[in-house]
Amino acid sequence: METLTKTQAIQGGEFLIRETEARDVFIPEEFSEEQRMMAQATQDFIDKEITPNIARMDSMEPGFMPALLDKAGALGLLGISVPEAYGGLGMSFNTSMLIADVIGSAGSFSTAYGAHTGIGTLPILYYGTEEQQQQYLPKLASGEWKACYCLTEPDAGSDANSGKTKAVLSEDGQYYKITGQKMWISNAGFADLFIVFARIENDKNLTAFIVEKSFGGITMNEEEKKMGIKGSSTRQVFFNDTPVPVENMLSSRGNGFKIAVNILNIGRIKLGAGVIGGCKETVTHSVRYANERRQFGVAISSFGAIKQKLATMATRIYATESACYRAGQDIEDRIQSLIDSGMPEAEAKLKGVEQFAIECAIMKVHASEVLDYCVDEGVQIYGGMGFSAEAPMERAYRDARISRIYEGTNEINRILLVGMTIKRAVKGEIDLMGPAMAVGKELTSIPDLNGKDTTGLLAKEKGVLKNLKKAILMVAGKAVQDFGAQLNDEQEILMSIADMMIEVYAAESALLRTEKLISMRGETDCQQQINMAKLYLYMAVDKIQAKGKEAIVSFAKGDEQKVMMMGLKRFTKFDAYNVKELRRSVADYLIEKNVYAF
Numbered sequence: 001m002e003t004l005t006k007t008q009a010i011q012g013g014e015f016l017i018r019e020t021e022a023r024d025v026f027i028p029e030e031f032s033e034e035q036r037m038m039a040q041a042t043q044d045f046i047d048k049e050i051t052p053n054i055a056r057m058d059s060m061e062p063g064f065m066p067a068l069l070d071k072a073g074a075l076g077l078l079g080i081s082v083p084e085a086y087g088g089l090g091m092s093f094n095t096s097m098l099i100a101d102v103i104g105s106a107g108s109f110s111t112a113y114g115a116h117t118g119i120g121t122l123p124i125l126y127y128g129t130e131e132q133q134q135q136y137l138p139k140l141a142s143g144e145w146k147a148c149y150c151l152t153e154p155d156a157g158s159d160a161n162s163g164k165t166k167a168v169l170s171e172d173g174q175y176y177k178i179t180g181q182k183m184w185i186s187n188a189g190f191a192d193l194f195i196v197f198a199r200i201e202n203d204k205n206l207t208a209f210i211v212e213k214s215f216g217g218i219t220m221n222e223e224e225k226k227m228g229i230k231g232s233s234t235r236q237v238f239f240n241d242t243p244v245p246v247e248n249m250l251s252s253r254g255n256g257f258k259i260a261v262n263i264l265n266i267g268r269i270k271l272g273a274g275v276i277g278g279c280k281e282t283v284t285h286s287v288r289y290a291n292e293r294r295q296f297g298v299a300i301s302s303f304g305a306i307k308q309k310l311a312t313m314a315t316r317i318y319a320t321e322s323a324c325y326r327a328g329q330d331i332e333d334r335i336q337s338l339i340d341s342g343m344p345e346a347e348a349k350l351k352g353v354e355q356f357a358i359e360c361a362i363m364k365v366h367a368s369e370v371l372d373y374c375v376d377e378g379v380q381i382y383g384g385m386g387f388s389a390e391a392p393m394e395r396a397y398r399d400a401r402i403s404r405i406y407e408g409t410n411e412i413n414r415i416l417l418v419g420m421t422i423k424r425a426v427k428g429e430i431d432l433m434g435p436a437m438a439v440g441k442e443l444t445s446i447p448d449l450n451g452k453d454t455t456g457l458l459a460k461e462k463g464v465l466k467n468l469k470k471a472i473l474m475v476a477g478k479a480v481q482d483f484g485a486q487l488n489d490e491q492e493i494l495m496s497i498a499d500m501m502i503e504v505y506a507a508e509s510a511l512l513r514t515e516k517l518i519s520m521r522g523e524t525d526c527q528q529q530i531n532m533a534k535l536y537l538y539m540a541v542d543k544i545q546a547k548g549k550e551a552i553v554s555f556a557k558g559d560e561q562k563v564m565m566m567g568l569k570r571f572t573k574f575d576a577y578n579v580k581e582l583r584r585s586v587a588d589y590l591i592e593k594n595v596y597a598f
């Protein structure tokens with residue numbers, strides 16, 4: 001595998017076949033003073049306005065959520081991604097991720113914020129005409145108007161392009177009359193502006209429209225009674241011959257599904273960042289409770305079983321955070337290089353994100369599942385109090401669950417990320433088949449010394465990672481060879497390959513972050529990060545082994561299966577560490593700091 005140099009632009013999905021240098025990844029420790037100040041201002045807003053008022057928010061006190069959005073707007077938080085020319089702060093992609101991350105600890109507000117600033121505002125920012133942008137963006141950036149996004153319908157969820165909502169041109173050609181039923185619409189209860197997807201005649205693809213509430217013909221069902229994020233408004237919305245001026249079409253006829261997909265790409269990585277705050281908050285609550293709660297005469301944080309949980313939570317957060325901001329910066333760099341080459345800014349932003357759509361899907365799945373893991377273990381650490389609505393874990397547990405469902409379910413994202421990787425390989429955009437064939441040859445040769453270079457800190461781990469990529473190439477390459485286009489029908493195998501890819505991306509990101517951090521701070525100051533990078537790799541190897549096996553036995557037979565299983569064994573060979581000691585060390589650090597401290 002060749003080593004990526006700084007001069008080579010990284011392509012989305014290429015992490016599978018390339019080695020990346022630590023110096024070429026962005027790590028959260030590199031955020032600037034300005035970015036940190038923005039994050040702190042956001043945290044102060046949450047501490048002052050949201051944390052003491054969670055019960056008011058979650059009981060849906062009338063007007064409470066819109067008032068919170070107004071306050072966020074006054075602080076500039078609704079216009080982070082909106083250019084200054086339209087009343088926003090025009091901040092970078094990774095800054096918007098950082099703010100979403102901090103807001104992730106704010107429960108239902110995080111959904112309302114994401115629906116307004118993400119899927120509600122971005123379609124206009126990226127696809128609107130100059131007039132549309134001037135008309136709507138300043139109102140959305142300030143919070144004067146609240147936005148929502150109406151794609152899902154009762155019979156069109158994951159299959160979003162199958163919606164039945166119709167847009168019919170009026171006889172005078174001035175309006176489209178929109179009629180249809182939308183479902184699960186976040187912010188619907190107080191929105192002034194609706195991004196609506198509807199079909200014109202029998203078009204193959206949907207068309208998007210900007211619909212103002214004042215256009216009329218909009219009714220709603222009562223608020224949904226939900227498991228979690230109870231403070232966020234979620235309603236069914238009915239459009240009954242809603243008249244929408246033709247100039248309110250977004251982009252062109254039939255381009256709506258593309259808009260939906262591209263906006264979802266952004267939504268996915270933002271959701272990835274957006275759950276990190278919740279993950280960290282969960283560890284902080286858990287470690288504080290574990291330090292306070294005494295059983296058998298000691299704090300429960302002194303028990304190995306509790307330390308194991310705390311350390312694993314922190315380690316998984318460390319990896320997902322590393323991967324999220326690595327991908328975020330890759331996107332930002334790509335956007336900048338497209339702008340530098342003369343592409344208009346909005347188009348550059350879309351293309352930049354599209355290039356890393358694989359990583360966006362990876363981050364959506366990984367981060368949402370890390371959050372679920374953390375809240376589940378958080379409840380367990382709290383014991384009976386974890387089950388009580390008096391303590392924070394019960395709400396955190398319920399609020400977390402939605403993240404695996406919206407912005408494309410995790411199943412859909414897994415299918416997509418493998419599908420996109422294979423498509424890019426077939427189109428020649430990333431050379432997957434060359435390395436896959438090389439791995440095939442290696443299978444029948446005498447093992448080389450790859451992965452056995454133990455000189456240098458983390459060198460052994462990087463060797464292991466290199467081999468893990470080979471395991472993926474072996475399994476994915478053979479599956480593509482055997483099934484061709486029919487691989488789409490083998491979802492169980494796609495799921496396994498997706499999990500292997502996700503684990504490699506997360507493990508590599510944690511290793512690269514740690515390596516870079518060591519170069520910045522020295523080894524002594526990075527002991528816990530080293531422990532976590534090692535621990536994550538250990539867990540990733542296990543998972544890749546299990547998922548690889550599951551895939552291989554699902555399609556390979558006879559001698560071929562034997563050779564592949566031997567290959568899997570070779571490529572996942574790993575001299576494991578004393579993980580108990582690694583975990584204890586990480587947990588002891590958390591216990592001492594009494595907070596998520598990385």
Ligand SMILES: Cc1cc2nc3c(=O)[nH]c(=O)nc-3n(C[C@H](O)[C@H](O)[C@H](O)COP(=O)(O)OP(=O)(O)OC[C@H]3O[C@@H](n4cnc5c(N)ncnc54)[C@H](O)[C@@H]3O)c2cc1C
Nearest residue numbers: 149150151152157158184185186405406407408409411412
């Ligand atoms: C609280 C909340 C807020 C929401 N906010 C919004 C919003 O603001 N705007 C909006 O437009 N939508 C919103 N949604 C809708 C959300 O995006 C959808 O619920 C989601 O996309 C899944 O669609 P569905 O519920 O119809 O499930 P389905 O598509 O029916 O899926 C059910 C199950 O089948 C699986 N499945 C479906 N298709 C496949 C397939 N091809 N292969 C394998 N498995 C498959 C899914 O993974 C899932 O496990 C929201 C939903 C909720 C619950």
